[in-house]
Amino acid sequence: MIDIEGVSYRIGGQDILRDVSLQMGPGGVIALVGPNGAGKSTLLSLIARLNALQSGRITVNGLPVGQVADDRLARELAILPQDLTVTIRLTVRDLVGFGRYPYHKGRPSEADDALVTQALGNFDLQDLADRVLETLSGGQRQRAFVAMAYAQDTAYLLLDEPLNNLDIAASRALMARLRALAIEKGRTVVIVLHDINYAAAYADRIIALKGGMVIADGAPKQIVTEGLLRDVFETDAKVFRVDDRSVVLV
Amino acid sequence: MRDRIAILGLVLLAACAAYLSIGARGDWGFVLAFRGQKLAGLLLVALAMSWATLVFQTITANRILTPSIMGFDALYLLLLSALVWGLGAQTYRAMPAQGLMAANVFLLCGAALALFGALLRSGRDDLMRLILTGVVLSVLFRSVTAYLQRVIDPNEYAVIQAASFARFSAIEVDVLGLSVVLTLLACGALWHIRHRLDVLALGPLLSTSLGEAPARGQWHVLILVSVLVSVSTALVGPVTFFGLLVTSLTYQVMNAPRHALLLPTAALIGGIILVGGQTVMERLLGLATPLSVVVEFLGGLVFLALLLRRQR
Ligand SMILES: Nc1ncnc2c1ncn2[C@@H]1O[C@H](COP(=O)(O)OP(=O)(O)OP(=O)(O)O)[C@@H](O)[C@H]1O
Ligand SMILES: [Mg+2]
Numbered sequence: 001m002i003d004i005e006g007v008s009y010r011i012g013g014q015d016i017l018r019d020v021s022l023q024m025g026p027g028g029v030i031a032l033v034g035p036n037g038a039g040k041s042t043l044l045s046l047i048a049r050l051n052a053l054q055s056g057r058i059t060v061n062g063l064p065v066g067q068v069a070d071d072r073l074a075r076e077l078a079i080l081p082q083d084l085t086v087t088i089r090l091t092v093r094d095l096v097g098f099g100r101y102p103y104h105k106g107r108p109s110e111a112d113d114a115l116v117t118q119a120l121g122n123f124d125l126q127d128l129a130d131r132v133l134e135t136l137s138g139g140q141r142q143r144a145f146v147a148m149a150y151a152q153d154t155a156y157l158l159l160d161e162p163l164n165n166l167d168i169a170a171s172r173a174l175m176a177r178l179r180a181l182a183i184e185k186g187r188t189v190v191i192v193l194h195d196i197n198y199a200a201a202y203a204d205r206i207i208a209l210k211g212g213m214v215i216a217d218g219a220p221k222q223i224v225t226e227g228l229l230r231d232v233f234e235t236d237a238k239v240f241r242v243d244d245r246s247v248v249l250v
Numbered sequence: 251m252r253d254r255i256a257i258l259g260l261v262l263l264a265a266c267a268a269y270l271s272i273g274a275r276g277d278w279g280f281v282l283a284f285r286g287q288k289l290a291g292l293l294l295v296a297l298a299m300s301w302a303t304l305v306f307q308t309i310t311a312n313r314i315l316t317p318s319i320m321g322f323d324a325l326y327l328l329l330l331s332a333l334v335w336g337l338g339a340q341t342y343r344a345m346p347a348q349g350l351m352a353a354n355v356f357l358l359c360g361a362a363l364a365l366f367g368a369l370l371r372s373g374r375d376d377l378m379r380l381i382l383t384g385v386v387l388s389v390l391f392r393s394v395t396a397y398l399q400r401v402i403d404p405n406e407y408a409v410i411q412a413a414s415f416a417r418f419s420a421i422e423v424d425v426l427g428l429s430v431v432l433t434l435l436a437c438g439a440l441w442h443i444r445h446r447l448d449v450l451a452l453g454p455l456l457s458t459s460l461g462e463a464p465a466r467g468q469w470h471v472l473i474l475v476s477v478l479v480s481v482s483t484a485l486v487g488p489v490t491f492f493g494l495l496v497t498s499l500t501y502q503v504m505n506a507p508r509h510a511l512l513l514p515t516a517a518l519i520g521g522i523i524l525v526g527g528q529t530v531m532e533r534l535l536g537l538a539t540p541l542s543v544v545v546e547f548l549g550g551l552v553f554l555a556l557l558l559r560r561q562r
Contacts, residue, residue: 050458074461081455087311088451090507098452102461106445152460 001025002047002156002188007056009042009212016042017212020056025156025188029178031203031220032192035233038209040192041082044158047190048079060156074102078152082160082192084145086133092144093129096120099151119151122177124170138165146174157181159191163198175202200224200246208232220246251511254503258518265526266293272533290430291421292524295482296496298433300520302478303493304500304512305440309464309471310370311453312377313501314556316493320384322362322479323488324391329357331398348428355432355480362476363469370468381557418528418541421485429481436477443470444509451507489542491549496520498552 002024009017017039024030032040045051047058049065058065060077078099086095096119100112108116120129123143133141142165149157157178163171179202181187193199199206200220208216208223210232216223224246226239238249269289274281303316317323333353334342342350369383440447449462450471457464482489500516527541 048459050455069461070458070463071461074459079459081459084455086452086456087313088507089501089505094507098449098456098460101445101449106448 001059001061002190003057003059004043004047005057007043007046007053007058009039009046009051009054015212017046020209020212020214022207022214022217024190026061027182027186027188028204029182029189029191029202031199031206032190032209033194033196033199033206033232034209039212040209041160042212043209044079044160044190044192045081048077048081048158049073050079050081071102071105074152074154076154077156077158078149078154079158080145080149080160080162082164090133091130092125092133092136092147093120095133095144096125096147096151099148099153102152115153116151119147122150123147124173139167139170142166143170143174150177155187157187157189159189161192161194163193163195171198178202196224196229196248200248224248251504251506255511255514255518258503258515258522262518262521262525265522265529269525269529269533272529287423287426288421289525291423291426291485292418292528293521294426294429294433295418295421295486296520296524297437297517298429298478298482299489299493300496300500300516301437301440301513302475302482303497304509304516305447305471306475307497308447308451308509309468310380311451313497314377314494314553315380315384316491316497317475317479318488318490318493319381319388319553320366321388321391322358322366322476323483323490324388324395325361325365326354326358326480326483327488328391328395328398329361330354331395331402333357335398335402347422347424351425351428351480351484354484355477358480359473359476363472367468367472370472417487418524419532425484429485432477433481436474436481439470439474441513443467444513447471447509448507451509486542490546491553492520492523492545493549494556495545495549495552496523498556 002022004020004022004024007017007020008015020039020043032043034040042051046053047060047065049070053066060073063073063076065073093116097108097112097116099119100108100116104112120126123146125140125143125147128136128140128144133144136144142162146159146162149159159178162174166174175198178189178191182189182204191203193203203220205218206216206220206223207214208228215232216228221244224239226237229235229237229239229248240247240249266289269292270282270285274285303318306317306320307313307315330350333350337345365387369380446462446467449457449460450464450467451457452460454464457467496516496519499519500512503519504511504515506512523545524541527544531541531544
């Protein structure tokens with residue numbers, strides 16, 4: 001379980017997160033939604049110790065973030081940050097291979113190589129495996145980064161807007177793969193989404209963040225309403241029910 | 251990839267053989283001993299500068315900045331001048347060259363950590379700001395050095411002046427022994443963490459999420475870089491763009507993101523440039539143009555090319 005207790009975060013005197021307390025998992029796909037600047041990425045970066053906690057406490061599977069050794073946490077939790085760039089020349093296979101580093105520390109075994117090949121296959125990257133990242137399209141590169149986080153093979157997977165740049169087929173395939181991970185392997189997937197329809201279709205639970213506070217939390221059926229869209233996003237979109245699922249008419 | 255390293259190794263061997271043998275007359279034992287010492291110095295500088303630059307670029311996750319561009323060697327000369335100035339003429343003359351160098355290495359490690367550690371953490375996202383800061387710092391260090399050199403005794407001035415210019419043909423052989431020890435220790439430590447360096451090169455976000463927090467690695471690497479820059483500056487003076495020339499060639503030759511391959515490649519390329527270049531300049535062209543001028547010119551062009559390519 002990811003246990004967040006009373007986490008606040010300030011940058012330059014401005015409140016980014018205000019006293020957030022949440023429990024996520026174990027197991028399931030949890031969508032984090034909210035307007036731009038709500039603090040979604042900040043929350044993920046705190047869970048994944050990319051930024052240091054200022055107040056409050058976060059544990060992942062009982063491991064206190066910020067105190068537990070970095071490599072120990074890397075075997076428990078993987079993150080795909082928003083807007084990743086890599087300055088060095090890397091092939092897709094190199095990049096995905098780094099996902100295994102927390103286990104082999106530079107000396108990959110055959111099992112590690114097999115897992116990398118499997119991750120490449122799962123995200124439809126076999127044909128691109130030997131291409132250099134900077135020669136790929138935005139969506140292809142995004143898939144490669146997702147595959148790297150996937151190869152890390154951790155109980156907790158945090159993905160910040162992984163659908164960026166993905167076409168509809170790749171988006172649906174990725175969401176289906178994440179659902180399968182949650183159901184078959186009991187993994188916990190926390191995913192930042194902007195398209196509420198994807199959240200409603202694939203997530204078990206939606207958490208809405210606004211102004212650094214959790215303002216709605218629950219199953220998609222209860223959460224995705226016209227009222228929520230007004231409160232959280234300040235937009236007047238209609239919501240219909242199709243096949244027992246809430247659909248936002250954009 | 252490994253055969254490329256083997257080829258580079260053979261080229262370097264040939265360059266070393268040419269350096270030792272071309273134009274040698276008279277007593278071979280004497281010639282080899284004399285030239286061998288200078289060759290060792292050149293190889294040591296090549297190793298120190300190429301590894302220092304490569305790993306510095308790794309921990310800053312960029313391919314343009316180098317320790318020299320950030321002002322490491324200017325800082326070394328400033329500390330040297332300050333030491334001479336502070337100690338005074340008599341004490342300085344009495345101190346052995348090796349002791350002076352050891353003190354300087356120690357000072358540079360501390361100063362570099364205090365200065366660049368904070369700088370790299372706070373400004374690493376803004377490359378242009380880092381480069382500008384480096385340029386400003388270098389100029390500042392050089393002017394303070396120049397000032398110190400002016401206010402001290404003219405006799406001491408001569409000593410420091412010799413250290414203030416790049417010179418591959420006149421290596422300070424009296425600090426060679428200590429240099430060998432320091433370089434081997436620092437390079438051994440870098441080789442030991444070569445796999446961690448692979449991850450650090452991915453940048454702070456990815457390396458943290460893979461369990462290698464950059465802050466820890468940066469600390470170690472900055473110390474080792476300071477040691478290597480000190481050795482190189484003590485032996486041949488400041489060379490601004492040599493490291494950049496070596497690393498940009500290295501990334502061309504070796505496309506793998508693995509320091510187990512990058513480090514040997516950089517060392518070999520650095521050796522080929524220095525020993526090969528010095529052979530051509532010293533033996534064939536009769537020292538008409540100093541090698542440092544050629545290396546700085548080429549390295550400077552590479553620096554400009556890299557900067558302009560980034561702008562586009
Ligand atoms: N380094 C920073 N300096 C100042 N403010 C920052 C910094 N990083 C984030 N912020 C501010 O913190 C707030 C939350 O940012 P965050 O990136 O967490 O939002 P988000 O919910 O992920 O938004 P988006 O949907 O646009 O990705 C924003 O108002 C942002 O301007
Ligand atoms: Mg965000």
